[in-house]
Amino acid sequence: MKGDVIKYQRDNIDTDVIIPGPYLKIHDYNELAKHAMEGLDKDFHSKVKEGDFIVAGRNFGCGSSREHAPIALAYSGIKAVLALSFARIFYRNAVDGAFLLPIEIDESTYNSISNEDSVEIDTEKNEIKNLTKNQTYAMKPFSELIGKIIAAGGLFNYKP
Amino acid sequence: MNITEKILARASGKTSLSPDDVVFVNVDKVMVHDVSGPGVIAVFEKLKKKGMKIEKLWDSSKVWVAEDHFVPSVDQVSAQNIVLLSDFTKQFGINKHFKYGMGQYGICHTLSHEEAMVLPGEVYVGGDSHTNTTGALGAFAAGLGHTDIAYVLLNGKIWFKVPETLYFKLNGKLPNHVMAKDFILKIIGDIGTDGAAYKTMQFGGDGILEMSIEERLTLTNMTTEAGAKSGIIEPDQKTSDYLAVRGATKYDEVHSDANAQYEKIFEYEASELEPIVAKPFSPENIAEARDLSTTALDKAYIGSCTGAKYEDLQAVARILKGRQVKIRTEVLPAAISIFRKAMEEGLIKIFMDAGAVVGPPTCGACCGAHMGVLAKDEVCISTTNRNFPGRMGHVESKTYLASPLVVAASAVTGKITDPRDLK
Numbered sequence: 001m002k003g004d005v006i007k008y009q010r011d012n013i014d015t016d017v018i019i020p021g022p023y024l025k026i027h028d029y030n031e032l033a034k035h036a037m038e039g040l041d042k043d044f045h046s047k048v049k050e051g052d053f054i055v056a057g058r059n060f061g062c063g064s065s066r067e068h069a070p071i072a073l074a075y076s077g078i079k080a081v082l083a084l085s086f087a088r089i090f091y092r093n094a095v096d097g098a099f100l101l102p103i104e105i106d107e108s109t110y111n112s113i114s115n116e117d118s119v120e121i122d123t124e125k126n127e128i129k130n131l132t133k134n135q136t137y138a139m140k141p142f143s144e145l146i147g148k149i150i151a152a153g154g155l156f157n158y159k160p
Numbered sequence: 161m162n163i164t165e166k167i168l169a170r171a172s173g174k175t176s177l178s179p180d181d182v183v184f185v186n187v188d189k190v191m192v193h194d195v196s197g198p199g200v201i202a203v204f205e206k207l208k209k210k211g212m213k214i215e216k217l218w219d220s221s222k223v224w225v226a227e228d229h230f231v232p233s234v235d236q237v238s239a240q241n242i243v244l245l246s247d248f249t250k251q252f253g254i255n256k257h258f259k260y261g262m263g264q265y266g267i268c269h270t271l272s273h274e275e276a277m278v279l280p281g282e283v284y285v286g287g288d289s290h291t292n293t294t295g296a297l298g299a300f301a302a303g304l305g306h307t308d309i310a311y312v313l314l315n316g317k318i319w320f321k322v323p324e325t326l327y328f329k330l331n332g333k334l335p336n337h338v339m340a341k342d343f344i345l346k347i348i349g350d351i352g353t354d355g356a357a358y359k360t361m362q363f364g365g366d367g368i369l370e371m372s373i374e375e376r377l378t379l380t381n382m383t384t385e386a387g388a389k390s391g392i393i394e395p396d397q398k399t400s401d402y403l404a405v406r407g408a409t410k411y412d413e414v415h416s417d418a419n420a421q422y423e424k425i426f427e428y429e430a431s432e433l434e435p436i437v438a439k440p441f442s443p444e445n446i447a448e449a450r451d452l453s454t455t456a457l458d459k460a461y462i463g464s465c466t467g468a469k470y471e472d473l474q475a476v477a478r479i480l481k482g483r484q485v486k487i488r489t490e491v492l493p494a495a496i497s498i499f500r501k502a503m504e505e506g507l508i509k510i511f512m513d514a515g516a517v518v519g520p521p522t523c524g525a526c527c528g529a530h531m532g533v534l535a536k537d538e539v540c541i542s543t544t545n546r547n548f549p550g551r552m553g554h555v556e557s558k559t560y561l562a563s564p565l566v567v568a569a570s571a572v573t574g575k576i577t578d579p580r581d582l583k
Binding site: 024062 | 201207238287303321442
């Protein structure tokens with residue numbers, strides 16, 4: 001999986017900035033995508049491309065349980081979020097709904113990846129290649145159940 | 161095992177569980193509201209397009225529905241969502257649907273305890289992050305997204321990783337000017353907004369035993385703001401009295417074993433706690449109310465599952481009685497039953513005499529959706545739970561989170577005010 005990075009050098013990117021409260025009434029996924037990251041980055045919708053990745057700091061997706069958050073990002077084209085850590089509901093929504101991959105990275109990887117870098121993610125080798133900088137980083141492997149749900153294509157396709 | 165491990169063990173048919181075990185647990189109660197309900201319906205539609213037949217739920221008697229985020233309807237889209245939700249409950253035979261404008265209704269988390277929808281020892285999941293609230297009754301209560309709730313509605317179970325438990329012990333009774341809100345803000349300030357990420361926050365000690373159920377609910381409610389999976393308090397006589405008044409007497413309580421394990425124990429002395437305010441833009445960004453006494457305000461908001469229970473309104477009335485508000489002040493009781501009681505006990509008159517506006521239960525302003533959103537640069541002090549950028553309106557508005565006592569005192573002076581400093 002290859003893509004370009006949109007990096008937000010900050011912690012606690014919450015669901016209210018990922019998709020603000022007034023849009024919670026919307027359940028048309030493509031319409032939600034138009035408002036993704038609106039509370040933090042007004043230009044997100046115009047700059048995001050299919051296959052891009054977001055890189056961010058600690059506690060990504062904290063706040064509400066709104067599944068609108070991973071949905072808005074996924075339907076904007078985001079395939080994975082690489083963050084130092086994730087809030088629990090965002091994490092399980094992303095995985096169980098098969099919207100995008102929440103990938104935990106360490107501090108040095110976070111510092112090494114720059115905005116607009118091209119990276120390649122290999123979830124079998126648990127490796128992230130920075131094609132722009134010719135560097136390779138380790139990603140934290142998914143836990144057993146999470147890996148199985150991702151492989152199945154979401155919770156509804158997973159057979160316990 | 162501690163109470164959380166024991167509830168999850170019972171619900172997954174295991175004799176023993178430890179933190180980090182992953183289990184599918186049988187769910188006792190499920191809640192959806194007018195945001196997560198249509199979200200679940202969208203998931204069902206997606207599944208149907210893929211060829212899945214969805215004719216009935218696993219057990220519609222265990223499902224209940226609230227209308228709270230977009231009532232009164234804001235526009236045609238939100239009005240349509242209420243119609244969708246009504247069609248959904250009709251189609252699947254869900255009888256417990258608290259409808260706006262038809263008797264009891266209100267914020268889902270408030271109804272969960274006001275209506276005794278959830279009982280001690282149960283596993284309760286809801287399509288809202290503040291589902292944690294109901295853990296104050298001794299249940300395992302956790303918020304989930306639409307896909308997970310849809311899965312529960314069809315299968316009656318869901319996966320959980322057994323959480324580590326952080327134990328918060330309160331020694332002594334809170335002073336009169338300090339509320340549970342101050343205590344939980346202090347805790348979040350101490351451990352941070354991801355300080356309990358993926359974990360359970362359990363509260364105990366003689367200070368918690370002294371505390372009313374409604375105050376306990378404020379603690380568990382805001383465990384969400386520390387990233388917790390759930391918040392929980394062991395049930396006691398106050399719990400059973402509270403539930404008995406609401407007609408619930410049959411349930412299977414769970415208590416921690418004497419040798420229960422906790423990842424960490426935090427101790428607080430009630431007598432040392434102060435009125436606390438969380439400054440923009442994070443619940444962990446705390447200060448003592450007295451240190452912010454020059455902060456000028458445009459609005460005081462008393463509402464939400466966190467800060468508009470009956471005792472919250474009583475605290476506000478204690479301050480507003482015989483005084484006038486100096487800034488725009490809104491009081492929105494969290495459920496109709498609370499609104500009615502506040503009317504019968506004369507609280508509504510006190511609010512109106514003080515100049516405040518009193519409105520119907522809704523999540524509207526708390527999540528910046530409607531019913532009183534903030535303009536650019538406006539500053540609000542609020543009994544709610546979050547103050548992220550744009551949470552209560554314009555992205556450049558500011559929200560300070562505080563107890564009902566502090567919010568009411570600040571409404572009177574127009575600046576952030578410790579209730580002890582009110583003349």
